[in-house]
Amino acid sequence: MSSRRTGIRLVLPLTLLVAALAAFTPAAVAAPGLHSTRAPIAEVESGDLGGTRLGTADAFLGVPYAAPPLGQLRFAPPQPPPRWRGIRPADRQAPACLQFAPGGIRETQATSEDCLYLDVYRPHGITRTASLPVILWLHGGGYTQGTGVIYGGQTLAATTRSVVISINYRLGALGYLALAELDAEHRATGSGNWGLLDQIAALRWIQRNASGFGGDPRNVTIAGQSAGGSAVCTLLASPGAAKTFRHAAIQSAPCGLGERPLASAQQQGASFAGEAGCTVTATRPACLRALPAQRLIDAFQVAGGAGPVTGTPTLPTGSVAAIETGRWNRVPVLIGAMAHEGKLFLSLNPDITADDYRRWLTESFGDNAAAVAARYPLADYPAPFYAQAEAMGDGAFYCAAKQTADLLATKTRVFRYEFDDPNSPTLYGFQPPGIDMSSTHSAELAYLFDFTLGAGPVPPGSRRLATQMKRYWGSFAQDGDPNARTLPRWPTYDERDQRTLILRPGGPRVSTSTSEDHNCASGKRWDRRPWDSRPGRPR
Numbered sequence: 354m355s356s357r358r359t360g361i362r363l364v365l366p367l368t369l370l371v372a373a374l375a376a377f378t379p380a381a382v383a384a385p386g387l388h389s390t391r392a393p394i395a396e397v398e399s400g401d402l403g404g405t406r407l408g409t410a411d412a413f414l415g416v417p418y419a420a421p422p423l424g425q426l427r428f429a430p431p432q433p434p435p436r437w438r439g440i441r442p443a444d445r446q447a448p449a450c451l452q453f454a455p456g457g458i459r460e461t462q463a464t465s466e467d468c469l470y471l472d473v474y475r476p477h478g479i480t481r482t483a484s485l486p487v488i489l490w491l492h493g494g495g496y497t498q499g500t501g502v503i504y505g506g507q508t509l510a511a512t513t514r515s516v517v518i519s520i521n522y523r524l525g526a527l528g529y530l531a532l533a534e535l536d537a538e539h540r541a542t543g544s545g546n547w548g549l550l551d552q553i554a555a556l557r558w559i560q561r562n563a564s565g566f567g568g569d570p571r572n573v574t575i576a577g578q579s580a581g582g583s584a585v586c587t588l589l590a591s592p593g594a595a596k597t598f599r600h601a602a603i604q605s606a607p608c609g610l611g612e613r614p615l616a617s618a619q620q621q622g623a624s625f626a627g628e629a630g631c632t633v634t635a636t637r638p639a640c641l642r643a644l645p646a647q648r649l650i651d652a653f654q655v656a657g658g659a660g661p662v663t664g665t666p667t668l669p670t671g672s673v674a675a676i677e678t679g680r681w682n683r684v685p686v687l688i689g690a691m692a693h694e695g696k697l698f699l700s701l702n703p704d705i706t707a708d709d710y711r712r713w714l715t716e717s718f719g720d721n722a723a724a725v726a727a728r729y730p731l732a733d734y735p736a737p738f739y740a741q742a743e744a745m746g747d748g749a750f751y752c753a754a755k756q757t758a759d760l761l762a763t764k765t766r767v768f769r770y771e772f773d774d775p776n777s778p779t780l781y782g783f784q785p786p787g788i789d790m791s792s793t794h795s796a797e798l799a800y801l802f803d804f805t806l807g808a809g810p811v812p813p814g815s816r817r818l819a820t821q822m823k824r825y826w827g828s829f830a831q832d833g834d835p836n837a838r839t840l841p842r843w844p845t846y847d848e849r850d851q852r853t854l855i856l857r858p859g860g861p862r863v864s865t866s867t868s869e870d871h872n873c874a875s876g877k878r879w880d881r882r883p884w885d886s887r888p889g890r891p892r
Contacts, residue, residue: 361701373395392444394420395480397475397562404803405444410507413473413566415447418558419551421467427642428535428544431469431554433465446472448499451646452651453525458498465645466527469551471520471558474506475566479516483567485496486830487559489598490519490802491552493579493795496611496659497525505803512820513827516568518559522551525755526649529659531618534638536665542593543663545618549587553667556588574830576687578798582606583672586757587661589682590675591668598835602687602826605794607753608672611660621658628652669852676760686761689770689827689853690754693787695746696739697864702739703785710737714744728872735831738788750794752873759848769846769853771867772797776812776858797856801826815858822856854875 392403393411404413419431452459478673479485484501490506492499506517522528531545542550556573563570575598577585585601586608588594613621624631629652631640637779641649663671675681699705705713710731712720721886731737758769775789777796784790799807800819813817825835825843835843841861846853853867869872 369761392868396565397685399434402443403440407507409477409511410474410508411477413443415445415470416443418471419469419554422469423466430550446502450521450524450722451527453650460584460807464808469520469557473517473566474510474517476511476514479567481564481567484569485514485516485567485573487516487563487568488574488576488830491577491581491584493581495580508803508825510799510821515827515830516566520555522548525651525659531622531662532637533619539690542667546667549661549667555595556594560597573598576602578604579606583610585594586672587668590672593667595682600685600829605690605750608757610692612671613660613662615662615664618662625652625656625658628656645752676764685766687768687829690751691794691796692771692773692792693746694794695742696790697744699738700783700785703788705737707731707737710741713741747871750869755873758846762847767846770856771853772856774815774858776815778807781806818858
């Protein structure tokens with residue numbers, strides 16, 4: 354982050370996010386209920402697709418946007434998908450990409466190395482001449498887990514008259530392995546960004562095929578949450594993604610999350626290869642390609658190493674530096690965070706004590722621990738859990754995302770939000786007894802998507818908010834401005850007045866005090882960053 358940014362910033366390694374999410378196991382992860390009457394048809398460059406009807410939307414599921422990344426295509430840029438004859442059934446979702454974190458998706462969702470597929474949702478009955486805006490969704494999961502198939506887009510598409518597309522992209526070592534030998538093989542792209550290259554391939558596929566679903570390839574919005582939000586930042590910074598999208602939405606993430614400099618990523622890659630048993634430098638790529646996928650997963654558990662790699666042709670600089678210097682794909686941005694981001698990451702340990710909290714402050718902030726404790730005093734909270742959750746969530750997510758918004762607002766039009774619904778469901782429906790888990794990390798997903806990892810439907814008292822949010826996001830996808838005639842006004846954001854839309858059930862309202870509310874404007878700059886560039890190794 355720029356040195357002029359101020360506020361509390363703590364060390365929260367990317368692996369903490371991964372571990373917290375992986376610890377939850379959903380009861381079921383399945384495709385939305387399919388009830389096709391007469392299959393809708395769409396034509397893409399590879400052939401015709403036979404989709405399915407989902408209420409007021411059409412869905413085309415399990416559509417290949419690239420060739421299976423197997424054999425020689427493991428640790429290689431994605432290649433065009435194969436062609437087919439006749440009508441390819443597109444009524445079942447494809448497997449998730451191989452997961453490199455235990456638990457979570459891996460426990461209940463089919464996974465495969467052959468995973469470069471996407472799901473397309475459009476309003477029912479739309480023809481190819483409709484020219485609807487397109488929303489490309491990038492899932493989160495710390496670049497080691499997650500899948501696009503859990504983000505059903507049927508209601509969002511029907512409500513906003515948009516074409517909604519969610520994708521899988523390669524994860525863990527398969528998505529982000531960097532080695533000098535792979536750099537030599539792929540000089541045009543470099544190594545370490547296979548997952549980012551998948552995202553770019555999906556954008557290029559949309560450019561060629563969106564019209565087949567009634568979408569406008571000239572009007573694409575990229576959007577993502579958590580690591581998916583930071584992946585949006587890397588697309589803003591990547592020359593390869595230029596002119597493939599017009600708007601961007603960054604949810605619960607700062608730019609720079611998980612990014613690694615090339616030298617560090619190559620060191621991690623070498624450690625990973627050694628752990629996998631591929632120790633001869635000249636033959637490491639061939640050795641790694643010959644191994645069964647499970648061997649790669651096992652080696653990754655020891656060596657780690659995932660996240661976009663900077664200093665490469667695909668990502669020449671980090672996303673923050675690219676924006677600061679003007680070398681980025683400049684578009685309007687919608688950005689925001691949850692009111693209580695940190696609760697999800699502490700929810701497996703809700704019984705922390707006052708001593709636990711003080712110990713965490715010292716380990717995270719060192720000499721600044723007392724100053725942070727003064728801003729999050731135990732006396733202000735019903736239990737130490739909430740004090741630590743607020744300090745962690747504000748520093749690692751809320752204020753970090755605000756700093757990204759501050760920077761972007763000096764370069765482009767920005768709309769900033771805070772989600773604050775005291776009745777919101779939680780990821781996987783996890784609810785520790787006696788703990789308020791509302792408005793924490795990922796809570797907004799059920800308000801935008803038919804999200805299969807939530808605690809069930811949005812509560813009745815929050816359904817109007819969910820509809821408003823869909824319409825805000827849909828209006829932003831239409832023309833880069835979330836405002837619409839039937840919605841409360843959402844002003845643009847800048848660092849000086851900090852006008853932020855608070856999304857809440859009683860009706861959205863504008864606030865100018867979120868910095869003070871979340872201790873982002875303390876007047877004291879902490880040297881510690883919210884995300885270490887070396888996942889798993891706190892400073």
